[in-house]
Amino acid sequence: MSNEIIRIFDTTLRDGEQSPGCSMNLSEKLTLARQLEKLGVDVLEAGFPIASEGDFESVRAIAGELRESIVCGLARTGSADIERAAEALEGAAKPRIHTFIATSDIHLEHKLRMGRQQVLDEVDRAVRQARSYCDDVEFSAEDATRSDWDYLVQVFEVALEAGATTVNVPDTVGYTTPGEYHALIAELRSRVRGIDKAVISLHCHNDLGLGVANSLAAIRAGARQVECTVNGIGERAGNTAMEEVVMALKTRPDVYEGVDTNIRTTEIYPTSRMLSSIIGVSVQPNKAIVGDNAFAHEAGIHQDGVLKNAMTYEIMTPQSIGRPSNELVLGKHSGRHAFRDRLSELGFDLAGDEFEGAFRRFKDLADRKKTVYNEDIEAIVADSVIRSDDRFELGELAIVSGTFPTATATVELSVEGDKRKTSSVGIGPVDSVFKAIACLTDTKAELLRYQVNAITGGMDAQGEVSVSLSEDGRRVIGHGAHTDIIVASAKAYVHALNKLEWHKRRHSVSEPKGI
Ligand code: KIV
Ligand code: ZN
Numbered sequence: 001m002s003n004e005i006i007r008i009f010d011t012t013l014r015d016g017e018q019s020p021g022c023s024m025n026l027s028e029k030l031t032l033a034r035q036l037e038k039l040g041v042d043v044l045e046a047g048f049p050i051a052s053e054g055d056f057e058s059v060r061a062i063a064g065e066l067r068e069s070i071v072c073g074l075a076r077t078g079s080a081d082i083e084r085a086a087e088a089l090e091g092a093a094k095p096r097i098h099t100f101i102a103t104s105d106i107h108l109e110h111k112l113r114m115g116r117q118q119v120l121d122e123v124d125r126a127v128r129q130a131r132s133y134c135d136d137v138e139f140s141a142e143d144a145t146r147s148d149w150d151y152l153v154q155v156f157e158v159a160l161e162a163g164a165t166t167v168n169v170p171d172t173v174g175y176t177t178p179g180e181y182h183a184l185i186a187e188l189r190s191r192v193r194g195i196d197k198a199v200i201s202l203h204c205h206n207d208l209g210l211g212v213a214n215s216l217a218a219i220r221a222g223a224r225q226v227e228c229t230v231n232g233i234g235e236r237a238g239n240t241a242m243e244e245v246v247m248a249l250k251t252r253p254d255v256y257e258g259v260d261t262n263i264r265t266t267e268i269y270p271t272s273r274m275l276s277s278i279i280g281v282s283v284q285p286n287k288a289i290v291g292d293n294a295f296a297h298e299a300g301i302h303q304d305g306v307l308k309n310a311m312t313y314e315i316m317t318p319q320s321i322g323r324p325s326n327e328l329v330l331g332k333h334s335g336r337h338a339f340r341d342r343l344s345e346l347g348f349d350l351a352g353d354e355f356e357g358a359f360r361r362f363k364d365l366a367d368r369k370k371t372v373y374n375e376d377i378e379a380i381v382a383d384s385v386i387r388s389d390d391r392f393e394l395g396e397l398a399i400v401s402g403t404f405p406t407a408t409a410t411v412e413l414s415v416e417g418d419k420r421k422t423s424s425v426g427i428g429p430v431d432s433v434f435k436a437i438a439c440l441t442d443t444k445a446e447l448l449r450y451q452v453n454a455i456t457g458g459m460d461a462q463g464e465v466s467v468s469l470s471e472d473g474r475r476v477i478g479h480g481a482h483t484d485i486i487v488a489s490a491k492a493y494v495h496a497l498n499k500l501e502w503h504k505r506r507h508s509v510s511e512p513k514g515i
Contacts (some may be wrong), residue, residue, distance in 0.1 A: 003260035006249065007042040007225040008242060009201065012275065013058070014045040014074055015239050016229035021468065021477040025502045026058050027389060028278045033062045034055055035274050035347045036230075037069045039267040041242075043096060043225070048074040049088035050081045054505070056088050063092035070136065072096040077126035086133035097130040100168075102153050103147040127162035128474060140168035140203065145176040145184065152184075153191045158213050160194040164203050166225060167192075171214060173208025174237060178217035185221035201225035204240045206232060211240040216248055219256060230275045231283050231290065243289040243321070252317050267324035270347035273374070276381035277382040280466050280479030280495070288323060303382045330377070332366035339377075346374060348381050368483050369460040376455060376462055379481035383491065390498040391416055392441055399486055401429040411436040411490065429486045437493050445471040445500055452485055465492040471500050 002254050013029055013036075016022055024032065029046070031129030046062040047055040063071040071092045073085035077099055089095035101112070101122055108114055114122070123139065130137040139159035144152060156167050169185060176184070185202070189195060200226070201216035204211040215226055246263045249256045272290040276282050285292040295318045297306050305312035330338060339362055343350055350358055361380045366372050395412030409432035410423040421442045426432030434447070449468035454461040463485035467478045478496025482488040 001258075004224065005042075006219060006259050006261050007199065008040070008246065008261050008263055009043040009045065009072070009203075009225050009227045010036050010229065010242060011045040011203075011227055011239065012043040012229040012233065012242075013062075014047050015227075015235060016233040017047070018236070019233055019235050020234065020475045022233050022279045023476065023499065023503065024278055025389060025499070026054070026061060029058045030061055030065065031172070031348075032054050032271075032275060032278060033066060034349070035267070037066050038347065039271050040262045040264045040266070041069050042262055043070040043072050045072045045074060045098065045227075047088075050075065050084040056084065056504075059085075059088035060091065063095065064306055065090045065202070067093045070094040070096050072098050075099045075126075075130070077101045077122045079126075079129060082126060082133070086130070087132065094136070095134050096136040096138060096166075097134050098138040098140065098168075099126045100142050100170075101126070102142040102172075103152060104143035105148065106146065107143050120154060123155055123161045125156050127159050127164050131163035135165070137164050138166040139164040139167055139202065140170055140201075141171045142170055144169045145171040145181065145302065146173065149184065149187060153188065156188060156192045156195065158400070159476050160192070160198055164198060166199040167195065168201035168203050168227065169218070169223070170203035170227075171205060172203075174205035174211065175485050176204075176214055177208075177210060178213045181214045182217040182221040185218045189222050199224050201227060202240075203227035205235060206237040206239065211238065212244045212248070214270050215240045215245050219245075219249070219259065231272050231279070231287070233275070234278075241288070243272060247289050247316060247321065250320075255334055255339070265320055267347065268321040269318075269323045270345070273378055274347050277330075277378040277479070280382075280477045280492075295323065327457050330362070330366070330372045331370060332363070334362075334366070334372075342374070342377060343381070346378060349499070350381070365462075365483070369462065371460075373455070376481070379455060379462065379464065382479065383481065389502075390494075392494050392498055394417065394437075394490055394494045397419075397433065397487060399429045399433065401432070407432045409433040409436045411440065413437060413494070414441045415441065430489050433486060433490050434493055437490060437497070440493075441505040443471070443497055443500075445469040447477065450489070452488070455481055463488045465489045467492040467496045467499060469493075469496040476500055476503070479501055 017024055046059040049056040049059045066133050073088050075081035075085040085097050127137055127139055141155050159167055165459045200223045202213045202215050202223040226245050228240040228242040230242050232238040247263050283291050302313045303387050339359055347391050358380055393414045398410045401407035406425050407429045412421045422436050422439050424432050424435035448470050451466045454466045455464045462481045462483050464481045465488040469476055476499040478492045480488045480491025480495055
């Protein structure tokens with residue numbers, strides 16, 4: 001008998017993207033959406049169309065391009081929200097409208113100021129409206145795990161009666177525990193009339209570090225859709241990490257009997273790396289599955305065991321999640337073909353000018369650096385391709401610094417194509433460069449954090465700089481890599497400024513509406 005499929009509903013571009021420092025622009029979202037489809041996600045939640053013009057455009061662009069994955073747009077139960085989601089999904093091959101309203105008394109009383117019957121009426125109306133646009137409608141009872149169970153049964157019955165095809169039981173505030181969540185899903189399965197005709201979905205946040213454990217418990221209780229994000233990014237402590245749930249199901253079929261996913265696990269690592277390079281947020285080294293140390297054996301006794309038989313200390317192989325071998329490095333003799341193959345292994349399918357631009361940067365780097373690692377290539381792509389709609393572009397840069405108390409930087413920068421140049425003095429090279437850039441861009445953003453890492457080992461390693469900026473309550477992280485860390489710093493600063501600009505444009509038409 002074939003296994004039952006657990007649907008993977010990826011919300012990296014919606015719940016993930018709305019967390020601090022994880023915002024993406026349109027071309028970044030499209031690049032990641034293509035990779036998520038290649039990874040095999042069943043449903044891709046592309047955004048919250050009514051939240052802003054930028055969100056609407058992203059959902060529309062992704063819906064117009066993906067043909068395999070279901071593309072989903074989020075909407076509150078208000079009629080304008082649902083209309084906007086339907087409009088954004090018009091070009092989708094497989095559209096889904098996802099509508100939600102809170103069901104816990106605490107949300108009803110303090111946030112919605114609605115009674116229970118009013119919410120039931122709202123669910124009925126919203127799901128029917130969504131069904132008038134689309135056959136695939138998901139309904140979520142926000143804060144389900146803190147809602148009264150008898151009331152939840154009623155809410156889901158109304159949603160199903162109105163035509164919902166998936167019902168989602170979110171642990172919005174990361175409050176539940178595995179035993180309790182299992183019991184809730186089992187109770188809903190046995191009590192909600194008509195639930196056997198719909199898919200039960202889970203959606204967990206990680207506030208108590210239980211997101212993945214709760215998700216797995218819900219699967220054992222009969223949930224058949226997992227809402228999750230790549231690297232577990234998301235509101236506050238994040239969402240269920242896609243890679244952890246998928247690999248738990250794969251590695252322990254004896255526990256999770258008779259189920260499987262459609263995920264191509266060899267695309268897990270490239271997807272994780274791509275997300276990190278786009279948002280400039282790396283995963284912690286000991287992160288399960290995708291962290292740098294997830295397959296590193298340091299203790300002598302472990303190394304000895306692994307050399308004799310990897311299964312002594314490895315419960316899955318790095319190859320199964322697509323971690324490329326680091327022995328296969330590129331250098332200045334590598335040609336177009338090798339570069340294209342490596343890009344595609346890393347999940348980037350570039351063509352035309354995009355490919356040529358990235359190849360030029362690769363050659364330039366290979367001239368300065370003996371070996372070019374995968375991480376270097378990801379930095380090149382993040383730098384040159386997915387930032388093509390930037391307002392500011394860094395030009396030439398010169399620094400005079402040393403043991404004198406001040407350093408001087410001269411920076412060239414173009415603002416929407418208009419070339420500008422200035423010199424500034426600072427207490428060190430980074431300070432002087434940042435001052436010059438601030439002057440040329442006229443920014444008021446506050447610098448919150450500055451961090452330098454070496455991307456790979458060796459004297460010729462590229463420096464990778466992250467810069468965190470804040471303006472009008474919006475926090476962004478910029479990312480830059482170069483063999484010269486001052487150039488990397490300037491790139492990171494300009495990247496962060498471009499992200500702030502992107503947000504200003506994105507919210508210039510309609511104000512963001514939080515959940
Ligand atoms: O956490 C939550 O409740 C959500 C819903 C919109 C599904 O993200
Ligand atoms: Zn959520």
